[in-house]
Amino acid sequence: xxxxxxxxxxxxxxxxxxxxxxxxxxxxxxxxxxxxxxxxxxxxxxxxxxxx
Amino acid sequence: xxxxxxxxxxxxxxxxxxxxxxxxxxxxxxxxxxxxxxxxxxxxxxxxxxxxxxxxxxxxxxxxxxxxxxxxxxxxxxxxxxxxxxxxxxxxxxxxxxxxxxxxxxxxxxxxxxxxxxxxxxxxxxxxxxxxxxxxxxxxxxxxxxxxxxxxxxxxxxxxxxxxxxxxxxxxxxxxxxxxxxxxxxxxxxxxxxxxxxxxxxxxxxxxxxxxxxxxxxxxxxxxxxxxxxxxxxxxxxxxxxxxxxxxxxxxxxxxxxxxxxxxxxxxxxxxxxxxxxxxxxxxxxxxxxxxxxxxxxxxxxxxxxxxxxxxxxxxxxxxxx
Numbered sequence: 001x002x003x004x005x006x007x008x009x010x011x012x013x014x015x016x017x018x019x020x021x022x023x024x025x026x027x028x029x030x031x032x033x034x035x036x037x038x039x040x041x042x043x044x045x046x047x048x049x050x051x052x
Numbered sequence: 053x054x055x056x057x058x059x060x061x062x063x064x065x066x067x068x069x070x071x072x073x074x075x076x077x078x079x080x081x082x083x084x085x086x087x088x089x090x091x092x093x094x095x096x097x098x099x100x101x102x103x104x105x106x107x108x109x110x111x112x113x114x115x116x117x118x119x120x121x122x123x124x125x126x127x128x129x130x131x132x133x134x135x136x137x138x139x140x141x142x143x144x145x146x147x148x149x150x151x152x153x154x155x156x157x158x159x160x161x162x163x164x165x166x167x168x169x170x171x172x173x174x175x176x177x178x179x180x181x182x183x184x185x186x187x188x189x190x191x192x193x194x195x196x197x198x199x200x201x202x203x204x205x206x207x208x209x210x211x212x213x214x215x216x217x218x219x220x221x222x223x224x225x226x227x228x229x230x231x232x233x234x235x236x237x238x239x240x241x242x243x244x245x246x247x248x249x250x251x252x253x254x255x256x257x258x259x260x261x262x263x264x265x266x267x268x269x270x271x272x273x274x275x276x277x278x279x280x281x282x283x284x285x286x287x288x289x290x291x292x293x294x295x296x297x298x299x300x301x302x303x304x305x306x307x308x309x310x311x312x313x314x315x316x317x318x319x320x321x322x323x324x325x326x327x328x329x330x331x332x333x334x335x336x337x338x339x340x341x342x343x344x345x346x347x348x349x350x351x352x353x354x355x356x357x358x359x360x361x362x363x364x365x366x367x368x369x370x371x372x373x374x
Contacts, residue, residue: 004361008293008325014349016212018261018314019276021283024185 062141072142079135080128080145088114088124092167093160100163100254105192111252115194118227121250122196125169128159152176156251164189165254172200174243181239184217187262188278191253192231198247199225200240207235214270215263234260261314282315293322301327305334313346320350324357332357332367 055063062068083089095108106112114121132144147158153176157169170193184205202222209216222238224230230238234256240247259278266273277283289307292300304323308316320338324331335357339350358365 003328003363003367006324006328006331006357006361008321011321011324012349012353013321014314014317016275016314018312019274020286021277021280023276024264024274 058141072139073145075135075139076132076142077145079131083128083131086127088120088127093162096160096165096167097162099252100165102257105252115192115229115250115252118194118196121194122226125196125248125250153178163254164257164259165252168251168253169196170249170251172198172240172243172247172249174198174200174245174247178240178242181241182267183264183273184237184239184267185262185264186234186237187255188234188259189253189255190231190233191251192229193249193251194229195224195226196248196250197226199223199244200247201242201244202230202238203241204230205237205239207237210263213272215265215272217265217267217270219267261312277312277314279312282311285311286315286318289319289322293326296326298326301330305330308334308338316346317349320346328364329367332364336367 062072084093089110091110092114095111099105099108099111105115114124136142136144144157147161149156154170154172156171158166159169160167181203186205186207200223202224204220204222206218206220207215208218221241222230232238232253255278261275262278263272263276264274265271277286285307289300289304292304301323304319304326307319308323310316311319316338320331320335323334332354335350335354338344338346339354341347344350
């Protein structure tokens with residue numbers, strides 16, 4: 001059976017959208033008491049994904 | 053980008069880098085071995101595990117006695133400054149953050165608990181706050197130095213789109229403490245000179261999302277995951293999706309069964325976009341479960357996809373390829 005490929009952008013999010021940890025709205029930006037943790041992803045084509 | 057000549061030189065000099073790092077780490081080790089802080093790391097771990105603060109005598113004393121906390125923190129800063137005088141390009145080995153008007157230095161962290169120094173600079177102009185954020189954490193802030201005008205916010209009631217929040221002003225000065233909970237937060241409105249706080253905080257074991265509300269009318273402005281690990285996994289899922297790693301589809305289908313509703317839904321979306329058959333089977337399973345909080349949205353999406361691609365309906369009648 002041939003199945004269609006579904007585009008991620010066509011799939012709706014939940015009504016109560018949730019941003020990633022540490023994300024802020026434009027209005028709320030600025031110094032507050034949350035320490036923002038930055039996540040960096042390094043991908044090496046030879047050894048697969050890893051995180052730091 | 054401008055790179056100072058001293059830094060340029062240091063870049064190529066590994067022994068000098070190691071020496072500077074070693075000197076900074078030694079300063080911190082010596083401080084941890086000193087009086088007033090021995091045992092705090094273990095207590096912080098116990099506090100993270102859920103013990104009450106009064107079951108952690110060292111932390112209790114540190115956060116209740118301004119003079120004691122000031123002397124303990126002053127010893128740390130003096131040790132770091134002494135090390136920096138010897139190694140001006142040394143890296144202070146703490147997680148830190150600095151922005152206009154303030155800075156923070158995380159002295160110690162264990163699980164979801166952390167001890168942090170927070171400084172506010174009263175000289176930088178502060179725009180009036182428009183939003184207040186509540187996160188699934190609790191703890192206290194002891195003023196080590198300076199004074200400020202706070203606005204303390206109490207979250208009285210909350211719906212999916214708004215909250216009722218009571219505010220009251222509070223003047224806070226050296227030696228005084230502000231206790232916060234998931235329903236109590238504060239905004240620093242005005243700093244007199246500067247304000248230095250010692251903050252002890254812990255997040256819930258399975259933290260709910262943090263929410264920002266507009267102060268003027270309580271409208272929800274933003275919701276963010278309170279779970280760092282889950283956001284980490286969400287980014288990893290998105291990466292697998294962008295890499296078109298179809299072999300990750302079974303894992304994504306499995307992840308759509310565990311975690312917060314938001315995380316499960318993202319797993320489902322990524323799974324559907326990577327592998328239609330496996331994603332749709334996972335979607336149909338959730339849609340068929342009346343007890344699943346995602347059952348409603350899953351059933352709606354299932355119906356929407358079948359309307360667009362009628363052949364999908366046949367997947368449910370066939371054995372799952374996974």
